[in-house]
Amino acid sequence: MSVKVALKPLNLRLTEMALFATMERQKSEEFRLRSFRLRGERMTKAQSGAIDEHLAQFQIPLDRPIDLVKIFPKDKYKEIVCEIGSGMGEASSQIAYENPESGYLAVEVHKPGIGALLIRANNLGVKNLRVINEDIYLVLNENITDSSFDAFHIFFPDPWPKRRQHKRRLLSSEFIETLATKLKPGGRINIATDWQPYAKEIESNFSASKSFSGGVIERPIWRPLTKFENKGLGKEHLVTDLQYSKN
Numbered sequence: 001m002s003v004k005v006a007l008k009p010l011n012l013r014l015t016e017m018a019l020f021a022t023m024e025r026q027k028s029e030e031f032r033l034r035s036f037r038l039r040g041e042r043m044t045k046a047q048s049g050a051i052d053e054h055l056a057q058f059q060i061p062l063d064r065p066i067d068l069v070k071i072f073p074k075d076k077y078k079e080i081v082c083e084i085g086s087g088m089g090e091a092s093s094q095i096a097y098e099n100p101e102s103g104y105l106a107v108e109v110h111k112p113g114i115g116a117l118l119i120r121a122n123n124l125g126v127k128n129l130r131v132i133n134e135d136i137y138l139v140l141n142e143n144i145t146d147s148s149f150d151a152f153h154i155f156f157p158d159p160w161p162k163r164r165q166h167k168r169r170l171l172s173s174e175f176i177e178t179l180a181t182k183l184k185p186g187g188r189i190n191i192a193t194d195w196q197p198y199a200k201e202i203e204s205n206f207s208a209s210k211s212f213s214g215g216v217i218e219r220p221i222w223r224p225l226t227k228f229e230n231k232g233l234g235k236e237h238l239v240t241d242l243q244y245s246k247n
């Protein structure tokens with residue numbers, strides 16, 4: 001009897017604590033500065049057609065734990081690569097097409113971009129590519145177990161050029177450590193940017209991290225030219241490629 005009396009308030013306190021933790025997490029999510037601009041979800045007919053027709057085949061649902069090894073079995077795929085911010089899917093679909101022995105996951109928050117990726121992936125007939133239409137922060141923190149990826153590709157992350165927007169840049173010191181946690185030992189990150197001040201900030205954030213070694217590299221021949229990069233080149237922007245390996 002006395003045990004029951006003692007347990008009841010404790011249970012109640014635990015429930016309250018769990019509720020409080022959830023509320024705190026939701027609050028910090030609400031106030032987290034997004035690394036993307038919330039654009040409209042307006043799609044072309046072809047993009048919405050591709051979503052209707054192919055999303056189910058390519059999408060990884062987030063309502064259950066993601067088992068990447070089940071999706072990309074070790075006997076079939078030599079590595080698993082995640083592209084963050086795949087945009088219109090030009091790089092992910094092309095790289096996946098050219099490397100059928102590796103598994104690719106493209107994460108993009110902008111739904112029309114996912115539609116565009118599905119059109120390309122379907123036209124190329126790629127079987128080794130999956131997509132997630134969500135914010136990468138949430139995906140990595142809530143759905144992906146540690147040491148999951150062999151590589152990350154981050155091509156032309158939004159540069160957020162204005163000083164007051166710098167906090168929105170994806171490749172912050174904190175996010176770099178999240179990437180380290182989700183990479184397997186020796187895993188790589190390939191980055192490209194056409195915004196020189198951002199390239200400098202990326203270099204400085206990685207040099208301050210004990211988790212990585214690397215720096216500026218020649219443009220890798222395997223990195224396809226995207227429309228976004230081409231636009232930058234048209235404005236005479238200099239493109240910097242960087243590569244880091246997990247220590």
Ligand SMILES: C[S@@+](CC[C@H](N)C(=O)[O-])C[C@H]1O[C@@H](n2cnc3c(N)ncnc32)[C@H](O)[C@@H]1O
Binds near residue numbers: 037084109157229
């Ligand atoms: C400048 S575009 C570059 C797109 C593509 N990588 C390319 O080279 O053409 C950056 C992309 O990153 C996406 N993005 C930014 N922050 C993101 C996040 N937190 N999660 C998922 N995607 C994100 C944006 O929606 C946008 O499509």
